[in-house]
Amino acid sequence: MDDIFSHSSPQAKPATIGFVSLGCPKALVDSERIITRLRAEGYALSAQYENADLVIVNTCGFLDSARDESLEAIGEAIAANGKVIVTGCLGAEPEVIEAAHPAVLAITGPHQYEQVMEAVHRHLPAPHHPHFDLLPESGLRLTPRHYAYLKISEGCNNRCSFCIIPKLRGGLVSRPIHHVLSEAEKLVKAGVKELLVISQDTSAYGLDVKYAPQTWRGENYQTRFLDLAEGLGSLGVWVRLHYVYPYPHVDQVLPLMAEGKITPYLDIPFQHASKSVLKAMKRPGGQDKLLNRIAGWRRTVPDLTLRSTFIVGFPGETEEDFETLLEFIKEARIDRAGCFKYENVKSADSAALPGHVPEEIKEERWHRFMQAQAEISAARAACQIGKTLPVIIDEVDQETGEATARSQADAPEIDGQVYLTEAHQTQPGDILSVKISQADAYDLYAVPV
Numbered sequence: 367m368d369d370i371f372s373h374s375s376p377q378a379k380p381a382t383i384g385f386v387s388l389g390c391p392k393a394l395v396d397s398e399r400i401i402t403r404l405r406a407e408g409y410a411l412s413a414q415y416e417n418a419d420l421v422i423v424n425t426c427g428f429l430d431s432a433r434d435e436s437l438e439a440i441g442e443a444i445a446a447n448g449k450v451i452v453t454g455c456l457g458a459e460p461e462v463i464e465a466a467h468p469a470v471l472a473i474t475g476p477h478q479y480e481q482v483m484e485a486v487h488r489h490l491p492a493p494h495h496p497h498f499d500l501l502p503e504s505g506l507r508l509t510p511r512h513y514a515y516l517k518i519s520e521g522c523n524n525r526c527s528f529c530i531i532p533k534l535r536g537g538l539v540s541r542p543i544h545h546v547l548s549e550a551e552k553l554v555k556a557g558v559k560e561l562l563v564i565s566q567d568t569s570a571y572g573l574d575v576k577y578a579p580q581t582w583r584g585e586n587y588q589t590r591f592l593d594l595a596e597g598l599g600s601l602g603v604w605v606r607l608h609y610v611y612p613y614p615h616v617d618q619v620l621p622l623m624a625e626g627k628i629t630p631y632l633d634i635p636f637q638h639a640s641k642s643v644l645k646a647m648k649r650p651g652g653q654d655k656l657l658n659r660i661a662g663w664r665r666t667v668p669d670l671t672l673r674s675t676f677i678v679g680f681p682g683e684t685e686e687d688f689e690t691l692l693e694f695i696k697e698a699r700i701d702r703a704g705c706f707k708y709e710n711v712k713s714a715d716s717a718a719l720p721g722h723v724p725e726e727i728k729e730e731r732w733h734r735f736m737q738a739q740a741e742i743s744a745a746r747a748a749c750q751i752g753k754t755l756p757v758i759i760d761e762v763d764q765e766t767g768e769a770t771a772r773s774q775a776d777a778p779e780i781d782g783q784v785y786l787t788e789a790h791q792t793q794p795g796d797i798l799s800v801k802i803s804q805a806d807a808y809d810l811y812a813v814p815v
């Protein structure tokens with residue numbers, strides 16, 4: 367964030383915009399695009415509402431709790447500043463925002479960068495002399511310099527019954543593969559050492575454009591998941607695949623992980639393991655099928671890290687279904703797991719399903735899930751003691767030589783960390799080998815070798 371807010375325009379009193387980014391990494395990418403445009407046009411940015419001439423709030427609308435948080439953030443910005451433009455997922459439901467905050471100046475939906483800029487121009491005209499030269503070629507990013515999110519598509523063609531994202535963001539729209547690979551190349555040239563591939567459904571990439579062929583660096587690539595992984599794998603940086611829907615063709619990417627081209631990490635939101643719950647969720651699979659596939663993946667890539675998210679207390683989930691889920695995470699050794707209690711979003715299809723689970727049972731299942739997951743995680747971490755692993759440095763205290771790093775098994779913000787001592791010589795973004803000396807449930811402790 368410092369990067370963005372510390373650059374001030376050479377004008378005496380630049381038009382200043384406060385920016386609030388709520389929600390998931392996908393929303394963060396939207397924010398980065400808008401901020402890049404604002405800076406390109408000479409606007410200054412401020413972390414404080416009071417010093418700003420106008421505030422943009424990028425909202426999240428996925429769960430009711432996120433909607434409440436977004437409405438609260440809009441209210442705070444109006445109280446502190448008065449001039450507020452709203453964008454993002456909740457912007458797809460302008461009536462909700464208008465009812466709560468009639469004073470907002472403009473409302474736009476997710477990834478409507480042009481409309482956001484139009485609203486900004488209307489309410490805070492662009493400064494006189496744009497300073498395009500202030501911008502790095504790779505655009506401005508909200509993440510630290512050494513890692514960056516790479517958004518490959520918008521929207522989703524699936525219809526999971528608990529999810530309103532397709533209603534908010536529409537069907538799948540893939541970016542052409544040569545654009546994505548060129549952006550990745552620019553990011554790597556600008557110093558990025560780790561690319562985090564994001565979308566709503568990464569493995570469906572290119573389906574909407576019938577896998578259109580394109581050319582990048584003189585080679586032919588189709589707009590599809592495997593070609594994308596091959597292209598990114600040629601850039602010589604860590605490449606982490608997020609939000610991979612478990613289609614059969616996902617198996618094709620495992621050999622690239624075995625060859626060291628793609629980071630051996632798969633973020634696949636399985637959501638559940640019981641066949642009947644998955645059916646009610648309108649998602650594929652079931653425990654046995656999934657376990658067989660995962661066993662095959664681990665044979666190809668023994669050090670594969672699996673991250674997933676699950677929902678407990680989905681309508682109709684019985685105690686037996688829940689136990690199937692617990693067995694699954696233990697047998698599949700899901701290394702990292704997020705667990706959500708089912709939240710009844712009114713406009714989701716699942717709201718109309720029979721058999722809603724009482725809150726106290728959801729709560730109890732959530733605790734049992736977390737307990738089981740903590741045990742899997744602790745056992746996994748204990749196995750790392752004595753190993754030598756590559757890590758990427760996130761932060762270093764040059765005085766004490768202590769550094770915070772991550773192994774290939776840890777995505778930024780959501781997974782564990784590796785705490786280093788004797789790391790005086792390192793800098794954020796360095797990738798080095800360390801020897802693991804201790805572990806607790808989620809984090810590791812190590813020294814450089």
Ligand code: SF4
Pocket residue numbers: 522523524525526529530531532566567611
């Ligand atoms: S795949 Fe993800 S974004 Fe698409 S409908 Fe299912 S949960 Fe929603």
